[in-house]
Amino acid sequence: MPQPVRTDEAADPFAALGVARSFRIELAPLEKRFYALSRALHPDRFPGKGAVAVQRSVERMSLVNQAYRTLKDVGLRREALLALEGFPTSGGKMPMELAESWFDLQDALAEGTESSRFKLQAFETELHEFQEVREARLRSLEDRWEADRAPGALQALATEVGVGAYLKSLERDVVRIRERLRGQAS
Amino acid sequence: MSRAVDSPIVGIDLGTTHSLVAVVQDGVPRVLPTREGRNLLPSVVNFQDGRPVVGFAARGCKITDASHTVYSAKRLLGRGFEDLKDLAGQLPYRIEPGEGVVRISVEGRSTTAIEISALILRELKLSAEASLGCAVSRAVITVPAYFNDAQRQATRTAGRLAGLEVLRIVNEPTAAALAYGLDRKREGLIAVYDLGGGTFDVSILKLHEGIFEVLSTNGNTGLGGDDLDRALAAVCARELRAEHGLDAHADLDFWAALLERCEAAKIRLSEAASALIELPLPGGKGVYRRTLDRAEFEALVRPVLEPTRASCLQALADAGLRREDLSDVVLVGGPTRLSVVQDFARQVFGREPNTSMHPDEVVAQGAAIQADILAGNNPDLLLLDVVPLSLGIETYGGLMSPLIPRNTRIPASAQETFTTFVDHQTAVDIHVLQGERERVEDNRSLARFKLKGITPLPAGLPRVQVQFLIDADGILQVSAKDLRDGHEQSVEVRPSFGLSDAEVERMLREREAGAEADRSFRTLVDARTEAEPVLRACQRSFPDGRHLLSEEEARNVEARMETLQAAMVGNDPEKIRQESFLLDQASRKLADLLVRAALTRPKV
Numbered sequence: 001m002p003q004p005v006r007t008d009e010a011a012d013p014f015a016a017l018g019v020a021r022s023f024r025i026e027l028a029p030l031e032k033r034f035y036a037l038s039r040a041l042h043p044d045r046f047p048g049k050g051a052v053a054v055q056r057s058v059e060r061m062s063l064v065n066q067a068y069r070t071l072k073d074v075g076l077r078r079e080a081l082l083a084l085e086g087f088p089t090s091g092g093k094m095p096m097e098l099a100e101s102w103f104d105l106q107d108a109l110a111e112g113t114e115s116s117r118f119k120l121q122a123f124e125t126e127l128h129e130f131q132e133v134r135e136a137r138l139r140s141l142e143d144r145w146e147a148d149r150a151p152g153a154l155q156a157l158a159t160e161v162g163v164g165a166y167l168k169s170l171e172r173d174v175v176r177i178r179e180r181l182r183g184q185a186s
Numbered sequence: 187m188s189r190a191v192d193s194p195i196v197g198i199d200l201g202t203t204h205s206l207v208a209v210v211q212d213g214v215p216r217v218l219p220t221r222e223g224r225n226l227l228p229s230v231v232n233f234q235d236g237r238p239v240v241g242f243a244a245r246g247c248k249i250t251d252a253s254h255t256v257y258s259a260k261r262l263l264g265r266g267f268e269d270l271k272d273l274a275g276q277l278p279y280r281i282e283p284g285e286g287v288v289r290i291s292v293e294g295r296s297t298t299a300i301e302i303s304a305l306i307l308r309e310l311k312l313s314a315e316a317s318l319g320c321a322v323s324r325a326v327i328t329v330p331a332y333f334n335d336a337q338r339q340a341t342r343t344a345g346r347l348a349g350l351e352v353l354r355i356v357n358e359p360t361a362a363a364l365a366y367g368l369d370r371k372r373e374g375l376i377a378v379y380d381l382g383g384g385t386f387d388v389s390i391l392k393l394h395e396g397i398f399e400v401l402s403t404n405g406n407t408g409l410g411g412d413d414l415d416r417a418l419a420a421v422c423a424r425e426l427r428a429e430h431g432l433d434a435h436a437d438l439d440f441w442a443a444l445l446e447r448c449e450a451a452k453i454r455l456s457e458a459a460s461a462l463i464e465l466p467l468p469g470g471k472g473v474y475r476r477t478l479d480r481a482e483f484e485a486l487v488r489p490v491l492e493p494t495r496a497s498c499l500q501a502l503a504d505a506g507l508r509r510e511d512l513s514d515v516v517l518v519g520g521p522t523r524l525s526v527v528q529d530f531a532r533q534v535f536g537r538e539p540n541t542s543m544h545p546d547e548v549v550a551q552g553a554a555i556q557a558d559i560l561a562g563n564n565p566d567l568l569l570l571d572v573v574p575l576s577l578g579i580e581t582y583g584g585l586m587s588p589l590i591p592r593n594t595r596i597p598a599s600a601q602e603t604f605t606t607f608v609d610h611q612t613a614v615d616i617h618v619l620q621g622e623r624e625r626v627e628d629n630r631s632l633a634r635f636k637l638k639g640i641t642p643l644p645a646g647l648p649r650v651q652v653q654f655l656i657d658a659d660g661i662l663q664v665s666a667k668d669l670r671d672g673h674e675q676s677v678e679v680r681p682s683f684g685l686s687d688a689e690v691e692r693m694l695r696e697r698e699a700g701a702e703a704d705r706s707f708r709t710l711v712d713a714r715t716e717a718e719p720v721l722r723a724c725q726r727s728f729p730d731g732r733h734l735l736s737e738e739e740a741r742n743v744e745a746r747m748e749t750l751q752a753a754m755v756g757n758d759p760e761k762i763r764q765e766s767f768l769l770d771q772a773s774r775k776l777a778d779l780l781v782r783a784a785l786t787r788p789k790v
Contacts (some may be wrong), residue, residue, distance in 0.1 A: 035397050039568055043597065043658045046558040047353065062599035069594065071237050 013080050015068030021081060023142040025071055034068045040047070066124075079161060087154045093161030098170075099127050109177065120177055127170065134160065188279025193352060195561050196314050197361075197553025200303060200341065201373060202260040202384030202410055203520070205229050205323075206550035207310040209318065210558035212789040213452060215365060215551035215739075220313040227313070228548060231305050233235045233292050240309040252442040253279065258412060259306075261384045263286055263344075264337035271738040276685045279438075286582055287340070300344045306391040307640040316711045325350045328549050331357035332384040332405030334576045334620050335632045336426035338661050353560050355659035358382070359389035360400055362518040367393045367544050370569075374513035375401075375505075377529045377538065379498070380549075381491075382519040383476050384410035388498045390512075392625045396566040400506035403574050408448075409454075409490070411521035417486050418448035418478070422463060432469060440468050455483050457524045484526040491530045504593050515539040522547055571596055575630070575657050580617035584626045589654055591632035592622065599655045603669065610642035614650065618662065637666050637675050650675060713759035717766035721750050723775045727780055734779040739772075746772045 014021045017033055039045070041064060042056045070076045075151040079089055088102040088168055094102065197215070199206045204226040208217045221229045232244035232255045239247075247255045254717050262270060267283035280291040291295045307327070314322045327350075328784050329341050338355050345352035359378035366372065371395050380387040387405035391398055391522050417521050422444055423434040435441050443465055451461035460479040467474055502509055515535045521527050522545050531539045544551075578588040589600035604614050615635045621629030640648045649669035656662055666675035726745055732740050752766040 021421040032712060035394070038397070038570055042568055042570070044354075058597040058655065059599065061658075062655060065595040104571060134577055149310055 011063055011067070012084055013070040013083070013163075016067035017064050017071060019071070022146060023078060023081060023085065026076065027072065029053060030071060034064070037064050038118070053172075078138075078157070082154060082158050082161065085154050087133070087151075087158040089161040089165070091160050092159070092166040094166065094170075095130065095163055097130055098123075098126055102170075105177075117181055120174070120181065124174060127167070127174065131167065134163070153154070192320055193320060193323055194240070195326060195557035197557045197750055198321055198325050198327045198549055198556070199305065199328055199358070199361075199550035199553055200260065200279050200307065200309055200344075201549075202227055202382055202412065204383070204394075204546060205306050205310055205549060207314045208550040208554035209314065210554045210563070215495045215558075217547050217550055217630075218314050218317040221309070221316055224487050227306065228257070229256060229260065229306050229604045231259075231302050232256075233295075235295075236295065238305045240305055248555070249439060249443040250445055251467050252438040254771065255279070255442075256290055256292060257689070259290070259296075259299040259302035259392055260410075261408065262290065263303060264334065264340040270420070272353075280638055297531070300340050301347065303341065303344035304347035307703050308343055311348055311350055316758070319715050323349065323351055324353050324557075325358055326354045326358050326553045326560065327352055327493045328358045328361050328553045330380075330382070330405060330407055331358075331359050331387040331389055331400075331403040331571075333660075334407075334575055335660070335662050336630070337407065337578075338659060340660070342661070342710065343549055344547060355404065356553055356556050356569070357387070357571055357574075357660075358385075358549045359387045359399070359518065360391070360398065360569055361550075361556060362516060362543070362548045363389065363391045363393070363552070364398055364555050364567075364569060365548045366514075366516050366540075366551040367391075367398060369543070372514060375507065376510055376514040377498070377501070377512050377535060378516045378518055379494075379522065380405075380518040380526060381521045381537075382410050382667070383496070383521075383593065384408070384412050386410060386494050386497065388501045390501050391742060397570060401507070402501045403572055404501040404504070406493055406497060407573070409493060413494065414452055414487050414521060414524075417490050418451060418463075419444050420484070421486065422474070422476065425476065426467075430471070430474070432471075437468050439464075451478055452524070455480050456525065481526075486522075487526050488530070488554065488735060491527065491775055494530070495534050509535050509537070512537065512698060516543065517541050518543070518548055521661050529626060532634070541616050560783050567702065571658070573660055575620045576622055576630075577654060577656065577662065578619050578621075578629075580619060580626045585624055586621065586626055586629050586656045587620050590656060594656075596656050596660055597658055599653060601651055601653050603649055603651045604637065604644070605646050605650070606640065606648050607645050609645050611645065611648075612640045614640065616652065618654070620662070632662065633664075635664060639673075640668065641670065656774055667787075708742070710757060710759045710762075713762040713766075714754050717750060717754055717762050720766050720770055724769060724776075728773075731776045731780045731783075734783065735776060739775065743769070743772050743776060762776040 017037065019025060019033065023054065038061070041057055043061060044053050045058045067088045072079050082089055101119070101123045102148045103136065104115070105123045108119045110114040138157065139161065141153045141157045145157070194209050199209045205215050205220060208215050210216070217225045219225060224242065224244070226239045228245040230244040230248060232239045232251060234254070238373055244255060259278070261273065262281065263264065265288055266286070267288045268280065270281060282289045282291050282296065283761060284296070287298050287300065287379070289298055311322050325345060325547055327341055327345055329338055333341070341355060342352050343410070344553065359380045362380060363376060363378050366376070376391050376393060378387070378389045383404065385407050386409045389403040390401045392401055395573065419434070426432045426434050434444055447463045447465050451463050454461040460477055463478060464475045465474045478482060495640065512535065515537055517539045521543070522531070528539055528541065555564070556569060558564050559569070560710065572593045573590060574592060576588045576592045577590040578586045579602065580737040581587045587600060590598050595761070599701060604616070606614060615634060616637065617626070617634050618632045619626060619629040623629050637650050637652070640650060648664055651669050651677050652664060652666045654662060654664055724743065728743060728747070735743070745768040746765070748771045750762070752788060753761045753765040
């Protein structure tokens with residue numbers, strides 16, 4: 001089976017919906033804009049206008065739909081804006097703040113000690129706190145860019161988003177560990 | 187364009203147990219009567235000496251002639267034999283493996299669910315033509331929202347075989363929401379709980395200023411009212427084995443009769459407190475008799491309904507809503523008449539469901555409204571729908587890599603770039619899948635295609651970009667481009683569960699052969715349409731003018747009216763024309779006398 005190669009041919013969702021490039025988008029006007037574009041571009045508006053017109057409408061509408069989906073979601077919107085500004089996000093590393101208690105947990109699990117459960121709990125608490133602090137950091141970085149449009153904040157954001165991807169995989173690991181421990185207990 | 191005026195676009199609900207055709211007239215959706223004079227057309231085809239009969243006439247044969255009668259064909263659309271093994275013992279007709287789609291065997295002749303569906307669609311087309319008095323060649327057809335690409339393709343092919351240009355495939359719950367929203371002038375967030383004969387769908391929609399936006403959909407294409415009948419029949423079959431040592435499945439006619447009695451009992455229990463199932467045993471060995479009360483029925487049915495709960499909760503979650511956010515829950519489909527189904531929906535959504543719409547007709551009405559939108563008559567309305575299942579491709583390790591997630595608005599597109607992994611490779615095989623699971627084999631195989639004509643280069647250097655585009659019907663189109671030279675690549679898509687182009691062509695040719703039958707029917711319809719006003723005018727004026735005629739003349743007119751009426755029920759267009767002419771002659775004097783009487787009447 002062939003392996004797909006990702007290409008960064010990201011269309012500009014902000015341009016597609018005709019809104020200014022920003023991390024902060026009001027959802028109500030965005031929906032209004034999306035509805036107006038749908039009324040104009042949807043294939044249902046081109047009956048009997050020929051296969052070419054319909055096909056064009058299908059293609060354009062698919063881009064508008066994709067753009068709307070991206071802009072509605074805070075995370076997707078952030079990634080799209082960073083990519084457009086030339087800061088593609090890449091895979092992150094384990095944050096230093098979490099490393100110690102994570103490896104503690106791994107050791108306890110490897111030894112099969114009773115303390116695994118407490119270590120897991122401790123890690124979950126730390127992870128949760130870290131997530132909250134990170135959210136606040138993301139918002140303030142976004143605010144900084146909104147204010148001065150200087151690339152410094154974007155670089156920092158791109159790194160943070162990469163960390164975010166790593167955190168997601170950590171969350172999945174935590175769920176798996178929790179289930180495993182529960183299985184051992186019963 | 188005069189064509190748009192002359193030929194209305196009809197909306198068709200192609201159902202598992204019943205089908206309907208509707209059209210918008212003067213802004214109101216109206217279900218058209220079938221040629222049997224009913225609103226519903228049973229989705230049943232009976233073959234008499236190889237000739238198909240569709241509708242109530244065929245449904246009557248479900249028991250008397252089970253081996254030549256095909257029903258619930260919709261459950262087989264776009265599926266392979268492997269998918270249906272479990273169902274095989276339950277169906278009174280035989281299914282067999284075939285290349286691509288499953289085959290249905292009727293008296294040694296092999297047919298497909300697509301052809302059966304085409305016969306039903308054709309009957310609806312003819313009904314609409316007879317009712318509207320003009321040719322009908324374009325339609326909007328509804329499908330369960332949870333139908334996959336293969337099932338949608340199959341429906342479109344059936345339309346084509348029936349001589350219909352299918353302008354749009356619309357999801358049933360979306361169509362229902364359209365009819366409901368327009369009729370009740372409602373806005374807000376609604377859930378449509380659609381339990382049909384053989385399929386279940388739930389959709390969450392936002393209704394706002396004429397836009398009907400589907401936020402999410404979920405369902406089960408193998409769960410419906412039929413399953414309730416089967417749950418009852420299974421209980422009866424167990425008792426038959428225990429008490430009479432009888433294998434209820436052994437005799438096709440007996441099994442079909444049992445299913446029908448169970449269906450009748452189910453329908454009765456939507457109103458009565460208990461129902462009797464009574465059935466003579468094969469070979470005159472007595473009678474099986476059993477009373478079923480509502481509590482027992484509901485206990486049997488609840489486990490069958492249970493899977494719909496998870497679908498509803500998933501749809502709410504995918505829409506990012508809690509059930510409290512909904513302003514309405516609309517019930518659609520015949521089985522939602524049952525109080526046990528209404529209770530279930532009430533419990534799942536925590537609110538009183540709305541049962542105000544006609545559960546059998548609302549989908550066809552919605553299809554007609556969408557047809558009216560496509561005719562350009564309703565510029566304020568717009569449907570925005572979603573793709574029900576994630577679309578992806580097979581990658582290394584037998585995993586599915588999703589490209590378009592479920593509940594993405596359609597039209598939707600995704601691009602993926604492929605390269606080679608062997609030096610000088612000139613073709614790449616791509617396997618397209620639909621579903622939510624990680625492993626390839628747990629998902630639905632949609633199609634395989636080959637990207638050919640790649641320039642021979644060292645492995646990993648070529649770049650072929652493939653575009654996956656899901657159109658407004660929820661059907662996939664694939665195109666490919668070589669990124670090095672920008673040339674369009676040839677893409678040969680081989681559907682995993684469909685008819686090959688050659689097969690469709692063959693069927694279309696066979697349809698041409700059937701066109702003569704169509705033409706003679708057209709002549710019949712025309713003759714009836716012409717005779718109708720002659721008869722009606724005479725029926726209206728005769729009571730007023732009778733005294734102006736001699737007794738013999740009056741009796742003559744009366745006799746002619748009767749014979750014309752009889753001829754019009756028959757199938758001989760020549761006879762109808764002749765009788766129509768004779769009545770016209772016989773009543774001419776009456777018409778003259780009435781005109782004269784009106785003129786000589788003193789003016790007031």
